[in-house]
Amino acid sequence: MISRRNLVLTGAAGALSLGFAPRLAFAQAATDRRFVFIIQRGAADGLATVAPVGDPAFAAQRGVLAEEFGDAPKLDAMFALHPRLTNVAQLYAAKQALFVHAVASPYRDRSHFDAQNVLETGGNSAYQLKDGWLNRMLGMLPADERKGIAVAATIPMALRGRIEVASYAPSALPDASDDLLGRVATLYAEDPQLHAIWQQATATRTLTGDLVANNGRNAAATGALAARLLAAENGARIAMIETGGWDTHAGQRGRLGAQLNGLDQMVASIKEGLGPLWDKTLVLVATEFGRTVKVNGTQGTDHGTASVAWLLGGAVQGGRVVADWPGLGDAALYEGRDLKPTAGLDSVIGSAAAAHFGVDPARTMAAMFPGQKSARAMGGLVRA
Amino acid sequence: MSDVSIALNRFGMGGRAGQVPQGDPRRWLTAQFDRFDPRPAPIAALPGTKLIASQLATYLAEARMLGQRARREAGARRGRAMQGEDAMRMRAPADATGGAMAEEAGNDRDPAMQARRFARQQGRDHYTTAVGARAQAAVASDTPFVERLVHFWANHFAVSADKVTMIGLTGAFEFDAIRPHVLGSFRDMLHAVERHPAMLLYLDQAQSVGPNSPLGAAVARRQARRQIGLNENLAREILELHTLGVRTGYSQADVTEFARAMTGWSVAGLGRGPAARITGTDGEPGRFVFAPRIHEPGARTILGKRYEQQGERQAAAVLDDLAVHPATAKHIATKLARHFAGDEPSAPLVTRLEAAFLKSGGDLPTVYRALIDAPEAWVAQPVKFRTPWEWSISAMRALGTQEIPAQAVVGLMNQLGQPIWRSGSPAGYDDIAASWAGPDAVMRRVEAAERLAARTRETIDARARAATLFPDALSATTQQAIARAESPAQGVALMLVSPEFLRR
Numbered sequence: 094m095i096s097r098r099n100l101v102l103t104g105a106a107g108a109l110s111l112g113f114a115p116r117l118a119f120a121q122a123a124t125d126r127r128f129v130f131i132i133q134r135g136a137a138d139g140l141a142t143v144a145p146v147g148d149p150a151f152a153a154q155r156g157v158l159a160e161e162f163g164d165a166p167k168l169d170a171m172f173a174l175h176p177r178l179t180n181v182a183q184l185y186a187a188k189q190a191l192f193v194h195a196v197a198s199p200y201r202d203r204s205h206f207d208a209q210n211v212l213e214t215g216g217n218s219a220y221q222l223k224d225g226w227l228n229r230m231l232g233m234l235p236a237d238e239r240k241g242i243a244v245a246a247t248i249p250m251a252l253r254g255r256i257e258v259a260s261y262a263p264s265a266l267p268d269a270s271d272d273l274l275g276r277v278a279t280l281y282a283e284d285p286q287l288h289a290i291w292q293q294a295t296a297t298r299t300l301t302g303d304l305v306a307n308n309g310r311n312a313a314a315t316g317a318l319a320a321r322l323l324a325a326e327n328g329a330r331i332a333m334i335e336t337g338g339w340d341t342h343a344g345q346r347g348r349l350g351a352q353l354n355g356l357d358q359m360v361a362s363i364k365e366g367l368g369p370l371w372d373k374t375l376v377l378v379a380t381e382f383g384r385t386v387k388v389n390g391t392q393g394t395d396h397g398t399a400s401v402a403w404l405l406g407g408a409v410q411g412g413r414v415v416a417d418w419p420g421l422g423d424a425a426l427y428e429g430r431d432l433k434p435t436a437g438l439d440s441v442i443g444s445a446a447a448a449h450f451g452v453d454p455a456r457t458m459a460a461m462f463p464g465q466k467s468a469r470a471m472g473g474l475v476r477a
Numbered sequence: 478m479s480d481v482s483i484a485l486n487r488f489g490m491g492g493r494a495g496q497v498p499q500g501d502p503r504r505w506l507t508a509q510f511d512r513f514d515p516r517p518a519p520i521a522a523l524p525g526t527k528l529i530a531s532q533l534a535t536y537l538a539e540a541r542m543l544g545q546r547a548r549r550e551a552g553a554r555r556g557r558a559m560q561g562e563d564a565m566r567m568r569a570p571a572d573a574t575g576g577a578m579a580e581e582a583g584n585d586r587d588p589a590m591q592a593r594r595f596a597r598q599q600g601r602d603h604y605t606t607a608v609g610a611r612a613q614a615a616v617a618s619d620t621p622f623v624e625r626l627v628h629f630w631a632n633h634f635a636v637s638a639d640k641v642t643m644i645g646l647t648g649a650f651e652f653d654a655i656r657p658h659v660l661g662s663f664r665d666m667l668h669a670v671e672r673h674p675a676m677l678l679y680l681d682q683a684q685s686v687g688p689n690s691p692l693g694a695a696v697a698r699r700q701a702r703r704q705i706g707l708n709e710n711l712a713r714e715i716l717e718l719h720t721l722g723v724r725t726g727y728s729q730a731d732v733t734e735f736a737r738a739m740t741g742w743s744v745a746g747l748g749r750g751p752a753a754r755i756t757g758t759d760g761e762p763g764r765f766v767f768a769p770r771i772h773e774p775g776a777r778t779i780l781g782k783r784y785e786q787q788g789e790r791q792a793a794a795v796l797d798d799l800a801v802h803p804a805t806a807k808h809i810a811t812k813l814a815r816h817f818a819g820d821e822p823s824a825p826l827v828t829r830l831e832a833a834f835l836k837s838g839g840d841l842p843t844v845y846r847a848l849i850d851a852p853e854a855w856v857a858q859p860v861k862f863r864t865p866w867e868w869s870i871s872a873m874r875a876l877g878t879q880e881i882p883a884q885a886v887v888g889l890m891n892q893l894g895q896p897i898w899r900s901g902s903p904a905g906y907d908d909i910a911a912s913w914a915g916p917d918a919v920m921r922r923v924e925a926a927e928r929l930a931a932r933t934r935e936t937i938d939a940r941a942r943a944a945t946l947f948p949d950a951l952s953a954t955t956q957q958a959i960a961r962a963e964s965p966a967q968g969v970a971l972m973l974v975s976p977e978f979l980r981r
Contacts, residue, residue, distance in 0.1 A: 135902070203713070203732075204723045206904050219724070246894035247915040260917045262894075269924045272963065273970055277923055280958045284976045286914065294916035337901045338639070342710040343681045390693075390706025391684045396713070428729065 123235060126373050126408070126449055127323050129363060130227055130251060130333045131356070133380035134209060135340030139400030140386065140421075140432060141349055142178075143192045143414060147171035150421040156388045161346060168192075172414045177354040180361035184405055188412035191404045191474065193441045195416050197382060197434035199465070203396035205340065208381035213251035215439060217464040226442065226461045228254030231331055233452055233460065242329040244319045252333050259293045259329070261322065312336070316359035320366025323374075334359070339380060343391035360405060372407030375449045375475060379403075379438060385430050386421055397431035402441050408449060408475050415471070439465050441474070448475040478857050482950035486981040487817065487854070487861065489621035491871025492946040496619070506849050509620040510842055515656045519613035526649040529603050530674055530763020533642060534746045536596035541752075543589040593641065600644035607648020608890070608897045609883025616873045616881060623659060626845070628866065629816055630655045631898070633809075634670045634719060635905030636679040638898050642747075643679050646763075647898035650675035663809065663839035664800035671715065671796060672765040674744040680711035680903060683747065683758075687740040687773025692756060707773075709736035714903045720799040722808030727780055734777045738784065738792040741772030806834040812908070813844065818853040819860035820909040826853045859980035862910035865893035867981070868922060872973050875946050876933055893921055914979075923974050930969035939968035947977050 144162045145151050147170050152159045165173040166182045172194070174182050184190040200211040200219070207219035215226035231239045232255065241258040243249055248260045274295065281287040319332050336356060341348050356378070364371050383400030399419075404411070419425050419433040427433040439462040447457035447470070454470040478486070484502035485492045498505040618624040631651040638644040654673040658666035670676055677683040685708040686693050696705050712735040717723045746753070746762025753759040757768035767789035777784045779795055786794050799805055810830035814822035833847035848854055863871065869889055873881065890896050894913075900906045907913075939959045943951055955975040962968035972978060 202724075203729065204717050205902065206717075207723055243915075246917050246921070247912055253911060260915045262917055269920075269927045273923065273927055273967060276958060276962070276967070276971060277974060280954065280971060280975060283954060286910075287919070287976055287979070290914060290916050290919050294920040340902075342708055343684065389708050390686050390688075391681055391708045393681070393708070395709050 124238060124330065124450060125370075126330070126375070127367065127370055128230070128331045128446070128449060129319060129323070129374065129376040130331075131359070131376065131378045132209075132212070132249070132251065132333065132335055133339045133356075133378065134205070134335060134337045135380075136205060136208070136382050136384055136396055137339040137352075137380040137400060138341060138345065138349060138384040138394055139194065139380070140383065141345065142175050142353065143168065143194055143401045144173050144175070145171055145194075145418065145421065146173045148418070148421045150423075154386050154421050157392055158346060158388055158394075161350070168414050171416075171418065175350070175353050177350050178357045180357045180364075181403075181405070184360070184364075185412060189405060189407055189409055191409050191411040192414045193402045193404070193416065193436060193471075193474075194414055195399045195419055195432055195435045196402050196438045196441055197399045197436075198438045200382065201398065203382065203398075205381060205396070210250060212379065212381045212438070213249065215442075215462045215464075221464070224254030225249075225251035226439075227251040227331060227333055228256055228258065229461050230446055230450075231256045231258070233446075233450055233457065234330055238330050240327075240329045241331040241333070242322050244315055244322065244332060244334045249333055249335055252331075257289065257293060261318075312355035312359040313362040316362035317366045320363045324367055324370055341384070341393050342389070342395060343393040345388075345393040374406040375408050375445060376405040377402065377442065377445065378405070379442070383432050386426055386432055387430065398427045399432040399434035402438055404441075404445055404474060410473055410476055415474075436471075437465070437469075440469055440471050444471040445474045448477060451477060478859065478947070479949040480855060481948045483855055483857075484622075486871070486947070487859075488625070488849075490615060490618070490625055490867065491621075491874045491981075493616075493619075493874045494877035494942065494945075497945060497948060503849050506622050507846065509622050510660055510845075513620045513623040513660060515659070516652075517614045517618070519610040519617075520652050520656070523607060523610055523648065523652070524603065526646065526653050526674065526763050527761070529645045529649055530744070530746060531761075532599055533596070533645065534762035536592060536599075537642070537747055539592050540589060540596075543592060547589060597641050597644070600638075600641060600646075603645035603649075604638060604647060604898070605883045605887050607652070608887050609881060611648065611651070611897065612870065612873070612881050612883075612886045615870045616878055621874075625867075626841075627651065627656055627659050629813070630659060630666065632900070632905035632908075633812060634666075634676070635900050635903055636675045636898065637900050637902065639901065640678065643675060646673075646675035646678070649673075651898070658841075660842055662800075663805075663834070663841060664797060666841075667719065667796055667800050668793070670719070671711070672742070674747075674763050674765070676711070677742065677744050677765070678747075680714055681708045682711035682739060683743045684708065685711075685736065685740050686756075686771040687737060689775070690740060690771045690773055692770045693773075707733070707736050707740065709733055712736035712739050715796075715799070718904055720796075720808070721802055721804040722811075725804040725808070731779050734779050735792070735795060737773040737775075738777045738779065738795055741768045741770075741789065742792060743768045743771070801835070801839055803831075803835060806831045806839075810834055810844070813848060814853075815908055816861075817848055818851065818856075820911075823853050826851050859977075861981050862914045863979055863981055864906065864908075864913050865890060865895035865918070865922075866897065868979065869893065869925075871978070872926070872929055875942065875973070875978075876929065876937065876969070889925060893925060894918055919974075919979075922979070923970075926970040926973035927967075929973065930966045933966060933969055935965045937969050938965060939972040942969075943972045943975070943977075946972075951977060 141158055146162050162173045165176045167173050168185060181190055198211045199217045200208045210219040213225050214222040216222040231241045239256050241252055243252050243260040244262060245260055246262045248258060252258050278291055281291045315334060319334055322329050323332055338352050367374055379402045380400050382398055384394035384397040389395050417435040419435050425433060443458040443461050444454060447454040458465060480502045481498055484498055484505055488506055615624050636647055636650050638647045650673050654669040658669055686705045688706050693705060709732055713732045716727050716732060721727060743758045743766055745758055745760030745764045745766040757770035758766050760766050769788060772788060777791060784791050784794055810827045814826045814830055818826055830844055830847050833844045837843035895906060943959055955977055958971050959968045962971055
């Protein structure tokens with residue numbers, strides 16, 4: 094007899110005391126936990142999201158981008174939150190939002206596309222791994238609960254892998270007739286690729302029902318849709334939402350404000366849509382890398398290194414900014430231009446996932462980020 | 478698949494009703510090089526880069542003027558407010574984000590907002606007609622292999638309609654910078670692409686200022702609050718996406734140096750009046766201009782080579798070298814091989830295409846011929862899952878569509894997840910099955926197929942049509958499914974979503 098509670102304790106003890114290796118790496122008992130990964134494609138500026146206003150170099154380094162934070166809500170003595178993140182600010186006050194700053198994946202160059210591949214596969218370098226860490230995270234769940242969904246027309250890299258996952262995005266096309274759907278099933282029956290795809294497609298269709306009528310063109314609707322997919326009786330345990338538009342090379346201030354406002358609304362509608370399930374939910378927001386500390390010649394920022402990761406949800410031990418702050422003075426910058434990474438994004442993700450699903454941190458880390466031999470587990474991110 | 482079916486579907490864009498290649502399929506492909514029309518009627522009828530850019534210039538000048546007036550008025554109001562009124566109340570409208578909020582609230586009387594809305598609508602209209610013309614040209618084309626290559630290169634040099642200044646120019650970019658060079662040299666295409674206003678605006682090059690240029694130095698002397706300076710976006714993407722390819726040995730220092738060399742490459746007429754005279758970007762709107770006032774002086778060292786040239790010739794010389802660099806040859810060879818011979822093309826094929834590229838100095842028809850000669854591109858099993866664009870065009874060709882409403886194409890591509898010239902990233906759209914063969918995506922194609930089929934009004938016998946579209950290449954399952962359909966339209970829908978039709 095192993096209850097989930099037992100498993101959590103075993104996992105924690107295993108991590109603390111050498112010589113006691115837990116037999117179970119992965120959850121066997123049913124989980125009521127939910128996990129949402131929101132990816133910010135295009136390298137979101139962490140310094141303009143959670144701004145180190147208490148850093149003596151901040152105002153001078155950031156110039157026009159620092160002005161945004163005159164009246165911004167203070168998170169602590171060092172950090173302030175972007176003023177358009179009003180819902181997230183409320184979560185922070187309710188201790189349901191936590192930020193880990195100066196984080197980066199192992200990737201150290203500045204290509205969006207390679208960096209997104211590293212972020213999504215969890216490898217040490219681009220294209221080293223062929224599947225995504227989110228798919229491997231699904232593998233940690235009990236077999237009949239390995240249900241993941243991409244709230245998108247196609248499946249992003251992080252969710253690709255051994256375990257079949259679904260994708261769904263609201264469509265304005267009229268529904269195809271049931272008769273045609275049945276004939277298509279026959280047509281694809283002997284085609285290995287299309288047969289599996291079609292099974293997924295029709296299963297998802299049944300689950301979402303009238304969601305087709307829900308026009309999800311804005312972020313809030315997408316968040317609401319994700320919540321409905323997660324809250325359904327037989328719904329997904331893990332969902333991924335893609336957001337783009339973070340590559341602010343020019344005129345960053347207005348554009349980033351609008352972006353963050355959209356994300357803020359998306360988070361709010363996920364919370365609202367999940368209802369009581371929000372208490373069992375962990376939302377991770379992460380980007381492939383950060384942006385230059387200094388403003389460039391066009392009131393924007395160029396590709397940088399470290400950024401900020403967000404953990405949101407009722408399960409989060411929030412109300413804190415976790416950072417081994419490297420400082421913004423010229424001498425402290427990575428390659429003389431970027432925020433220096435002092436924590437690994439994979440440590441954050443792996444530690445949070447292990448705690449969230451009540452599984453052994455070391456083995457979770459090994460499963461989700463197989464190349465990260467030295468990654469440290471971070472404690473206390475999520476309530477067991 | 479038979480060779481004829483491969484020529485039609487893998488190299489071409491699907492058969493058109495009643496059009497089957499005669500003679501040797503390989504000859505049918507190479508003969509298209511002599512017949513290709515860079516400006517077919519639907520495209521020739523469109524407004525060009527020049528007109529679109531001049532409309533944009535008018536808008537930008539107006540927006541600047543209105544912005545200055547609004548700031549003056551806000552200043553005057555603030556002055557009054559300071560004399561006793563509640564100063565806090567006045568702060569919001571002057572905020573940088575105020576514009577967006579006013580727009581959301583539907584502030585119809587704000588002239589700046591009106592101008593912006595008008596410009597955006599104008600840009601969208603240009604975008605829509607251009608997408609329609611692209612589809613029309615592709616559906617009607619009797620050189621479908623070359624037409625496919627145009628789309629390939631437009632995706633390689635992707636510009637994405639994400640900015641109000643860009644939306645209208647995306648079509649003109651493909652028609653003016655890609656089409657004329659698709660059968661020329663890679664170098665000429667590269668130069669045309671990097672000088673086109675759509676690219677210069679999309680990747681922020683137009684406003685990149687050398688810190689030690691005459692203008693940069695003057696601004697620094699005045700210690701102006703408004704910062705101007707370098708923007709390395711285009712320089713980086715040229716190295717990473719357009720030429721060498723990512724992880725090919727260039728450093729951050731190379732990127733920055735190249736960005737310095739690129740300063741001054743800008744667009745004329747988008748800052749008319751005194752501003753343009755100061756930056757040196759005056760002239761006929763939309764034209765490429767080299768602006769010496771913002772060019773970073775001095776020699777540059779990039780990828781270990783020193784460039785002593787000054788002015789415009791400096792970046793041009795770098796582009797010349799990049800265009801024939803071995804890494805570029807490998808990068809282009811890999812992408813072409815992937816497009817025609819499968820998501821993970823064989824190394825020997827890539828090597829042969831690479832050699833053809835290098836030996837010919839980047840002569841594109843030479844590379845295409847090497848591809849046609851490659852057995853890897855003629856394997857009988859389908860090697861590619863059609864993208865939404867490929868699928869839509871081949872569907873319309875299959876149905877013999879004549880009139881294509883532009884708005885309908887835009888809508889269809891949005892619904893199928895591949896809006897044209899809106900990949901959202903300078904890397905363009907992915908060219909692998911994993912990106913397109915998702916459950917939701919296939920369901921959408923089934924929905925779209927049913928609609929397209931309904932419009933044929935029972936005039937097409939899918940049994941006969943499918944046989945001509947896939948000569949000697951139709952499976953028994955597909956034939957049976959079509960034959961058993963409950964209506965001619967349902968037969969057409971099943972043909973359009975059959976495994977044969979989804980792949981090439």
